[in-house]
Amino acid sequence: MSIVLPGQHVPAQHVNLKLGPGLVQTVGNATSGASTSASIIATRAGSLNHSANGSKWWVENNSRRYVPAPQESVIGVIIQKAGEGFRVDIGSAQPASLNELAFEGATKRNKPNLKIGNLVYARISLAHKDMEPELECFDAQTRKSEGFGELKGGFMVRCSLGMCRQLLDPKHFLLPLLGARFPLDAAVGVNGRVWVSAKDVREVIAISRCIESVDPDGGGMDEAGVTNLLRTLGL
Amino acid sequence: MRPPSPSIPEKEFLFTALKQSLRLDGRLPLELRVPTLTFGPELGWVECALGKTRVIAHVDAKMVKPPPERPFEGMITIHSEISPMASSEYEIGRPSEEEITITRMLDKVLKRSDAVDKESLCVLAGQRVWHLRLTLHCLSDAGNMLDCACLAGIVALKHFRRPDVEVIGDEVTVHPPSERAPVPLSMHHTPFCLTFAFFPDPETSPVLDPSQLEQRLSTGLMSVALNAQRELCVVQKLGGVPLSMDEVLRIINVAVIQAKELDQLVDARLKEDWLGRNVELI
Numbered sequence: 279m280s281i282v283l284p285g286q287h288v289p290a291q292h293v294n295l296k297l298g299p300g301l302v303q304t305v306g307n308a309t310s311g312a313s314t315s316a317s318i319i320a321t322r323a324g325s326l327n328h329s330a331n332g333s334k335w336w337v338e339n340n341s342r343r344y345v346p347a348p349q350e351s352v353i354g355v356i357i358q359k360a361g362e363g364f365r366v367d368i369g370s371a372q373p374a375s376l377n378e379l380a381f382e383g384a385t386k387r388n389k390p391n392l393k394i395g396n397l398v399y400a401r402i403s404l405a406h407k408d409m410e411p412e413l414e415c416f417d418a419q420t421r422k423s424e425g426f427g428e429l430k431g432g433f434m435v436r437c438s439l440g441m442c443r444q445l446l447d448p449k450h451f452l453l454p455l456l457g458a459r460f461p462l463d464a465a466v467g468v469n470g471r472v473w474v475s476a477k478d479v480r481e482v483i484a485i486s487r488c489i490e491s492v493d494p495d496g497g498g499m500d501e502a503g504v505t506n507l508l509r510t511l512g513l
Numbered sequence: 514m515r516p517p518s519p520s521i522p523e524k525e526f527l528f529t530a531l532k533q534s535l536r537l538d539g540r541l542p543l544e545l546r547v548p549t550l551t552f553g554p555e556l557g558w559v560e561c562a563l564g565k566t567r568v569i570a571h572v573d574a575k576m577v578k579p580p581p582e583r584p585f586e587g588m589i590t591i592h593s594e595i596s597p598m599a600s601s602e603y604e605i606g607r608p609s610e611e612e613i614t615i616t617r618m619l620d621k622v623l624k625r626s627d628a629v630d631k632e633s634l635c636v637l638a639g640q641r642v643w644h645l646r647l648t649l650h651c652l653s654d655a656g657n658m659l660d661c662a663c664l665a666g667i668v669a670l671k672h673f674r675r676p677d678v679e680v681i682g683d684e685v686t687v688h689p690p691s692e693r694a695p696v697p698l699s700m701h702h703t704p705f706c707l708t709f710a711f712f713p714d715p716e717t718s719p720v721l722d723p724s725q726l727e728q729r730l731s732t733g734l735m736s737v738a739l740n741a742q743r744e745l746c747v748v749q750k751l752g753g754v755p756l757s758m759d760e761v762l763r764i765i766n767v768a769v770i771q772a773k774e775l776d777q778l779v780d781a782r783l784k785e786d787w788l789g790r791n792v793e794l795i
Binding site: 355357367393395396397429430431432433434473479480482483486487496511 | 516521523524525535565
C-alpha cells in the first residue's frame with residue numbers, strides 16, 4: 279500500500295485493467311497504447327490499493343462529501359414530488375431523481391406511496407458528471423426489491439464515508455458485536471448515512487453513539503473501547 | 514444549497530427519545546457538552562470546541578485616533594465569519610436569518626454587555642486609543658454555534674494581553690512584549706451565553722445546548738447570557754412556543770448554575786495556560 283496525491287502517476291499495468299474510484303486514464307496517451315503505465319493518474323489523495331492479480335486498482339480515502347457512482351447503494355430523503363417521480367437528497371451536490379416506476383411491483387396504477395421526508399434505500403442507476411443522478415429501488419433485471427425501498431421507523435445516523443465502507447465489510451467488528459447483544463436492523467448507504475432500527479430507543483441511541491465513536495473521522499475507537507462504551511450504557 | 518429538513522424517521526425518533534428524557538449523544542436534557550479550549554502560541558488566540566462545533570477566536574489590538582464623540586473610550590469590533598466551511602446551510606454573501614441572529618447576539622453579549630472596560634483602552638484622551646479587533650471563524654457547526662462562538666470570544670478577550678504603553682507628556686511609547694510584560698485587558702465581568710431549545714410537545718422538557726438535529730427540529734430557541742455573579746445580560750427569544758413566567762425563571766436558574774461552572778472551567782484553563790507560558794519565557 280502506498281500513498282498517492284492528485285496528479286501522481288500510478289504504475290498500474292494489466293491486460294484487463296479496471297480502474298476504481300480516484301484513478302483516471304488520461305486521454306492523450308491512451309491512444310498510443312504502449313505507454314499505458316504512464317497514463318494512469320490519481321485524482322484524489324489516499325492510499326493506493328490493488329487486487330491480488332493487479333487487474334483492479336483504486337484509491338481509498340476518507341471524506342464527508344458524497345460523489346455519486348453507479349451501482350452504489352445509498353440512503354436518501356424524499357424532498358419533492360416531481361412529475362412522475364421524486365427528487366431525493368442523497369447528500370451529493372445535486373439531488374437525485376427516483377422514478378415512481380422504479381419500485382418492485384409498481385405500475386402506472388399502483389404507485390408507491392411516499393411522502394416528503396420519507397427515507398428510501400436505493401441504488402444509483404445513473405451517475406454522470408453532467409447529469410442529475412438517477413436512483414432505482416429494484417433490480418432492473420429481476421424487478422425484485424432486493425431489500426431496497428422505503429425505510430420505515432428507526433433512525434438515520436450520519437457518519438463519514440470511510441465509516442460506511444467499513445460497516446459494509448463483513449469482517450468489521452461493530453455490527454456483529456452490537457447484533458450479539460440485541461436484535462437490530464441496519465441499512466448502510468455509502469453516502470455517509472446508516473439507517474438503524476431496534477426495539478428500544480436506548481438501543482438505537484447506543485448504536486448511533488457506537489458508530490460515531492468508531493468513525494475514523496471522530497475518535498476511531500477500537501473493539502475494546504466499544505465494549506466499554508456499551509457497558510457504561512448498560513447494554 | 515440549504516440541506517433539506519430532517520427526515521420523518523429522524524424527527525419521530527428524536528421526539529420519542531426526548532419524551533423519555535434521552536438525548537442522542539447520551540447527555541441529560543439540561544447538560545452542556547464540556548467545552549474544550551485550546552490556546553494558540555499567540556496571546557488572544559483560542560479554539561473553542563463544543564462537541565464537533567468548533568470556533569476559532571482571535572484578538573488583536575491596534576492604536577487609532579478615537580472618534581470625536583467618544584474621546585475617552587477605546588473601540589471593539591467583532592468580525593464573525595460564518596462560511597460554508599461550517600455547514601452547507603451557510604452561504605457566502607447571503608446571510609441567512611440564523612447567521613444574522615448569531616452576529617447580533619455576539620455583538621450584544623461581547624460588546625454591549627460592557628464586558629471589556631472601554632475607558633481603560635484609552636491611552637491619550639482624544640488622541641490615541643486601543644482598537645480591539647475580535648475575529649471569530651466558525652469552523653464547523655454541529656449545533657449551538659452561538660454559545661460556542663460567545664465562549665470563544667470571551668475567552669479570547671480574557672486570554673489576550675496588550676502591549677504596555679508609557680505616556681510622557683504627549684509622547685506615547687509602546688513597549689514590545691520582549692521589553693515589558695504585556696498587560697491583560699481590564700474586564701468588568703465575563704458573560705456566558707447558553708441556549709435552550711423547546712419542542713412542540715409540551716411534556717418534553719427543554720434541552721440545553723442543542724445539537725444540530727435538535728436545533729433544527731425545535732420550535733423555538735431561547736438564549737440567555739449571564740455571568741457567574743447572577744447578572745443577566747441578554748435574554749433572546751425569537752418567536753417559537755409561548756413560555757410561562759415560571760418556566761423562564763426555571764431556565765434562568767439552570768443557566769445560573771451552568772454559568773458558574775463555565776466560569777470555573779474557563780478560569781482554570783486560563784490559569785493552566787498562563788503557567789505553561791511563564792515557563793517558556795524563562
